Amino acid sequence: MDDPHDPITTKKSAEQWAKSFDKVEKAKAKTEEKKEVPVETNPGTSLTEPVVIDELTRRVREERKQEAMNRAQQGLEKELEHTVNVINAKDAHIAEAEGLLGELARRSNQEALTKQVDEDLKTAAGPAAAEKPAEDLKAWRKWFGPLAEIEEGSAPQEKKMFVPTPEQQKAVESIKAAAAAQEAANQKKAEKLGFWGTIKQVGSKFKDLPLLAAVKITEGLRSLVPKSRWGRATAVAAVGGILAAIYMRYNASPDMVDPGVVPPLEPAPTTPVTTEALPPIPTPEIFGGEAVVNAGDTVWGLVEERLAGNTTFAALDRAQQDFVLDSYMKHLQSLGESGVREFGIKSGDINVIHVGESLKMDKIADHSLFQGYVDQAEKLTIAQKANILKARQ
Amino acid sequence: MPKELQDEAIAAAGGPILQSVMIDILEKLPPAQRDAFQKALEAGDQKSIEALITANIPDPATFIGQSVEKAIAEFKSLRKA
Numbered sequence: 001m002d003d004p005h006d007p008i009t010t011k012k013s014a015e016q017w018a019k020s021f022d023k024v025e026k027a028k029a030k031t032e033e034k035k036e037v038p039v040e041t042n043p044g045t046s047l048t049e050p051v052v053i054d055e056l057t058r059r060v061r062e063e064r065k066q067e068a069m070n071r072a073q074q075g076l077e078k079e080l081e082h083t084v085n086v087i088n089a090k091d092a093h094i095a096e097a098e099g100l101l102g103e104l105a106r107r108s109n110q111e112a113l114t115k116q117v118d119e120d121l122k123t124a125a126g127p128a129a130a131e132k133p134a135e136d137l138k139a140w141r142k143w144f145g146p147l148a149e150i151e152e153g154s155a156p157q158e159k160k161m162f163v164p165t166p167e168q169q170k171a172v173e174s175i176k177a178a179a180a181a182q183e184a185a186n187q188k189k190a191e192k193l194g195f196w197g198t199i200k201q202v203g204s205k206f207k208d209l210p211l212l213a214a215v216k217i218t219e220g221l222r223s224l225v226p227k228s229r230w231g232r233a234t235a236v237a238a239v240g241g242i243l244a245a246i247y248m249r250y251n252a253s254p255d256m257v258d259p260g261v262v263p264p265l266e267p268a269p270t271t272p273v274t275t276e277a278l279p280p281i282p283t284p285e286i287f288g289g290e291a292v293v294n295a296g297d298t299v300w301g302l303v304e305e306r307l308a309g310n311t312t313f314a315a316l317d318r319a320q321q322d323f324v325l326d327s328y329m330k331h332l333q334s335l336g337e338s339g340v341r342e343f344g345i346k347s348g349d350i351n352v353i354h355v356g357e358s359l360k361m362d363k364i365a366d367h368s369l370f371q372g373y374v375d376q377a378e379k380l381t382i383a384q385k386a387n388i389l390k391a392r393q
Numbered sequence: 394m395p396k397e398l399q400d401e402a403i404a405a406a407g408g409p410i411l412q413s414v415m416i417d418i419l420e421k422l423p424p425a426q427r428d429a430f431q432k433a434l435e436a437g438d439q440k441s442i443e444a445l446i447t448a449n450i451p452d453p454a455t456f457i458g459q460s461v462e463k464a465i466a467e468f469k470s471l472r473k474a
Contacts, residue, residue: 141399164398175402178472182409185467189416198431199412206408215400218407221414224454225462235457236446239414244439246411386397 099295164383172382205246207318211389217242290344290358299350302359303328312374319385320377322392327373328364406468413464414457421450 164172183203190199206214220242224235291302304325307313313321329350332340337348344359345352353359380388419427426449433441446453 141403164395168398172398172402172405174472176405178468179405179409181471182464182468183412185471186409186412186416190412190419193416193419193427195416195419195427195431198434199415202415202434203408203412206411209404211397211400211404214404214407218403218410221407221410221461222465224458225465235454236443239418239457240439240443240446242411243415243434243442244437247434247437382398382401386401389401390397 169382202243202246209246210392217245289361291361293353293355293357293359295355297353297355299332299345299353299359300325300329302361303364306361310370312370316374316377317385318392319388320374320380322388323377323380324370324373327376331364331369406465410461410464410468413467414460417456417460417463418446418450421456423449 186199186203187196190196206217209217220238224238291306293302304321307321307324313324316324332343332350335343340348340350342360343363344357346354346357419430422430422445426445430442430445432438433445446457450456
């Protein structure tokens with residue numbers, strides 16, 4: 001196709017070409033005239049008008065360019081500021097969401113643990129679990145408590161403080177004595193292997209399990225016995241799952257226990273229990289210095305962290321330890337808002353602590369206080385312990 | 394006996410029984426593999442735990458079943474004693 005601007009290919013008549021040439025010639029002549037006339041712009045300069053126009057045009061363009069750049073810069077600054085604000089807002093939302101998720105995780109921890117045990121044991125039992133002989137399991141439970149009287153489908157019993165009979169207490173104590181004797185026997189065998197540390201740790205972790213989880217695992221282990229006819233096909237997976245679970249899923253978390261849910265057993269002392277001969281002895285080995293609050297911490301957890309290193313506390317069982325910790329919580333609450341603030345909690349409420357707060361642990365570093373709680377814990381009855389462990393769940 | 398108390402008794406037995414099974418497993422493992430088992434345990438590495446058991450113990454399901462049975466029998470005998 002012909003280019004309409006190409007003088008060669010565009011089809012014009014001779015007359016049209018002549019007119020076109022005339023126009024071009026006239027335009028050239030005008031341009032030449034302008035160039036030849038010098039124009040004085042400023043005294044002492046010899047700039048011609050076109051040059052001045054060019055210069056002014058250039059300056060105007062420069063100014064406009066600069067203005068445009070300034071506007072762009074301002075725009076970018078505003079955009080940047082907006083972006084920073086958005087990011088900060090998002091960070092705040094993320095922090096808030098993380099806090100909520102942490103709280104949810106802590107609250108659902110117990111439920112998740114129980115579900116996980118169910119899953120592990122389901123794996124252990126395999127398809128044969130459906131054929132689980134109820135009578136067999138009932139007989140197994142009966143061995144532990146010959147007076148089992150709760151039948152499946154029976155109406156829920158009224159919740160009340162249970163006082164075991166001497167026979168029942170004796171039965172449970174004999175089970176615990178057998179457990180202690182078996183652990184002692186295990187110690188001898190494990191020491192020969194050079195693995196008592198590991199075996200002992202498994203025992204300790206098992207004791208820290210929620211009661212329901214411990215029961216399910218025990219029943220799950222028992223289901224692996226060949227004679228039980230069910231669930232031995234995946235025994236390796238079961239043992240692997242249980243051991244991994246004990247180490248990974250059931251690492252005792254202080255957050256699993258709500259300080260508010262442990263039921264009151266006996267009036268906990270709100271003032272230090274003192275002896276006549278000895279003044280209160282500080283226990284810096286337990287509560288020296290300050291404890292800085294980190295994300296996810298609770299007062300219960302921080303106090304337990306300090307107590308965990310104390311041999312007297314470590315020798316207590318789970319229910320007794322919970323009792324001691326609960327006693328400390330009650331003691332702190334008894335200090336009132338101002339006392340709790342002096343302890344380092346700005347809110348004045350031991351259930352509302354913030355990251356970065358420093359808890360002055362030496363405020364509760366009173367040995368007689370500690371000893372008083374331990375003494376009371378050691379006097380707990382089986383029924384009271386059962387209630388504490390139930391509350392823990 | 395109320396379920397709570399019965400549960401407490403059952404739970405008390407579980408730890409030592411599990412310990413006994415672990416000892417049986419450790420005794421079966423070659424010494425060189427015991428440290429690996431311990432590491433897998435501490436890491437909560439279920440797959441490695443299972444792999445070590447399966448690789449070193451013939452018919453591991455039967456072995457574990459018998460180990461649990463033996464541990465329970467021992468526990469019962471200790472209770473009677």
